[in-house]
Amino acid sequence: METSxxxxxxxxxxxTAIDGLTDxxxxxxxxxxxxxxxVSLHQLRxxxxxxxxxxxxxxxxxxxxxxxSQGAVPGEGAGYGIPETHLDExxxxxxxxxxxxxxxxxxxxxxxxxxxxxxxxxxxxGTAEDLLPIAETLRAWVDANTLRIVRSCxxxxxxxxxxxxRRAALxxxxxxxxxxxxxxxxxxxxxxxxxxxxxxxxxSYDRSALRLPFRACLPEAAPSGGPEAAPGGHAPGHPGPGDxxxxxxxxxxxxxxxxxxxxRPLVTTVDGEVAGLLAGRPAGLCRSLVLGLxxxxxxxxxxxxxxxxxxxxxAAVGFGLVGAFTREELGLxxxxxxxxxxxxxxxxxxxxxxxxxxxxxxxxxxxxAAYLRQGLRLDAAARTLYVHPNTLRNRLRRFEExxxxxxxxxxxxxxxxxxxxxxxxxxxxx
Numbered sequence: 001m002e003t004s005x006x007x008x009x010x011x012x013x014x015x016t017a018i019d020g021l022t023d024x025x026x027x028x029x030x031x032x033x034x035x036x037x038x039v040s041l042h043q044l045r046x047x048x049x050x051x052x053x054x055x056x057x058x059x060x061x062x063x064x065x066x067x068x069s070q071g072a073v074p075g076e077g078a079g080y081g082i083p084e085t086h087l088d089e090x091x092x093x094x095x096x097x098x099x100x101x102x103x104x105x106x107x108x109x110x111x112x113x114x115x116x117x118x119x120x121x122x123x124x125x126g127t128a129e130d131l132l133p134i135a136e137t138l139r140a141w142v143d144a145n146t147l148r149i150v151r152s153c154x155x156x157x158x159x160x161x162x163x164x165x166r167r168a169a170l171x172x173x174x175x176x177x178x179x180x181x182x183x184x185x186x187x188x189x190x191x192x193x194x195x196x197x198x199x200x201x202x203x204s205y206d207r208s209a210l211r212l213p214f215r216a217c218l219p220e221a222a223p224s225g226g227p228e229a230a231p232g233g234h235a236p237g238h239p240g241p242g243d244x245x246x247x248x249x250x251x252x253x254x255x256x257x258x259x260x261x262x263x264r265p266l267v268t269t270v271d272g273e274v275a276g277l278l279a280g281r282p283a284g285l286c287r288s289l290v291l292g293l294x295x296x297x298x299x300x301x302x303x304x305x306x307x308x309x310x311x312x313x314x315a316a317v318g319f320g321l322v323g324a325f326t327r328e329e330l331g332l333x334x335x336x337x338x339x340x341x342x343x344x345x346x347x348x349x350x351x352x353x354x355x356x357x358x359x360x361x362x363x364x365x366x367x368x369a370a371y372l373r374q375g376l377r378l379d380a381a382a383r384t385l386y387v388h389p390n391t392l393r394n395r396l397r398r399f400e401e402x403x404x405x406x407x408x409x410x411x412x413x414x415x416x417x418x419x420x421x422x423x424x425x426x427x428x429x430x
Contacts, residue, residue: 006130010120011060014113015053021116022049025109032108035101048109055113167260168268171276175213175268177303210296211258211277213306215270215313216249216289219322249274252289256282273313275306282324290316291324311337318425336421343422350419353402355428364402367395369420371407 014021025048029036036044114135121131172178250257250267257265258277267276281293292313294305308327315333316325327334336343354361367385371392374380382392396407405412 006121006124006126008060009124010117010126011056013120014056014116018049018052018056021052021113024116025052025112028108028112029105033101033104035098036105051106051109052113055110059117164264167264167266171266172268172270174277174299174302175270175275175306209258210298211266211279211302212281212296213275213294213302213309214253214278214291215273215275215306215309216253216291217273217313217317218245218248218288219290246274249289253278253282253291256280275309277302287322289324290322292316293324293326295326314425318421332418333421336418336425340422340426343418343426346415346419347422347428350403350405350416351423353404354399357402361402364395364399365420367392368399368407368416371396372413372417372420376407 022045026041026045029044029048031037118131246269250265254265256278257267258279259265265276267274269275278293282291290313292309292311292315294302294307294309297305311334312325312327312330314337315321315327315330316323318337319330319333321330327338351365354365357364367381370381370384371378374384378389378392382389385392387395400406403416405416407413407416
């Protein structure tokens with residue numbers, strides 16, 4: 001059945017009014033889909049207009065070719081599908097918007113266009129025989145191309161996920177000293193990095209750039225126990241999208257994160273903690289994170305500096321500090337982490353006699369620890385232990401007698417502090 005000339009006239013009228021039609025569709029998208037409301041108009045409007053022009057051109061072609069419900073279903077042939085360049089734009093959009101919202105957006109746009117098309121047809125006294133073939137063809141086209149959109153977005157998202165895993169594996173290999181330093185890491189040649197993900201190629205890491213390795217956690221999620229303790233349940237590599245701690249840390253550090261040539265942050269996880277590379281030291285006190293920093297170095301020095309960043313993080317967590325620190329800034333606190341053998345020896349020398357006295361010895365150790373934490377202020381330490389100052393004075397005297405130390409001797413004080421700090425960070429000897 002041939003369509004009348006009313007259809008191309010109505011389509012031509014919509015082409016003429018494309019600006020107003022675009023505004024109406026954009027308003028509908030932003031009103032009904034919060035994700036689209038967050039997209040800037042200068043990004044959204046050109047895409048909507050291009051999509052409308054494509055759709056109207058197809059309707060005009062259908063009317064000219066006299067297609068009906070008995071004809072071939074548009075969308076099955078390449079000539080009636082969404083152009084590949086438009087599919088690429090949709091795939092890129094799916095990286096920022098939910099796929100279901102993109103599909104809903106097509107339905108919203110189709111509803112607006114169909115309503116306006118019906119109004120133009122009514123103004124020209126179009127008949128049901130004119131509208132029915134176009135309506136059925138349009139529905140079939142929307143259904144077929146919705147499926148194409150879903151498939152395209154799925155492929156794009158899967159490729160992005162693979163790229164993210166590969167990038168995370170490369171960053172992790174750099175931090176742990178597992179990268180093979182060949183020309184691939186400076187953007188030349190195929191090269192490889194040892195990893196469970198297999199061979200990795202990378203042409204986006206600038207080998208000459210100075211980067212600060214870091215390791216971070218949230219204060220409330222800081223691991224306790226020994227220096228190697230970490231939250232369980234995390235696989236090495238890039239965490240999934242549901243990992244809120246990962247995204248909170250990356251968001252806090254985003255202004256300072258080093259990026260690859262695609263603009264993606266060079267971050268990963270190591271034993272469940274966020275780690276990666278910074279382009280510069282975070283400004284301010286960074287009170288929302290516990291952050292261990294290494295010195296800015298080229299890739300060949302990253303592994304050594306990442307070890308120092310890890311020691312800084314362990315020391316900061318162990319002493320209840322919040323903010324960004326290098327190992328040097330933490331002084332002896334970081335040295336306690338870096339030299340566990342020294343701390344273990346001092347603990348055996350100074351604290352072992354207390355262990356033989358059970359609960360009484362533990363009480364005396366707690367008294368000495370509180371005294372040191374309060375800067376050798378007896379009254380303040382007594383308040384934290386909820387005891388009378390004379391009670392604490394007696395416990396400290398017994399501590400000195402049993403351990404053979406003097407809390408008035410600077411050398412003994414330093415050894416006791418180190419032994420207690422070692423116990424706090426590493427736990428008692430096994």
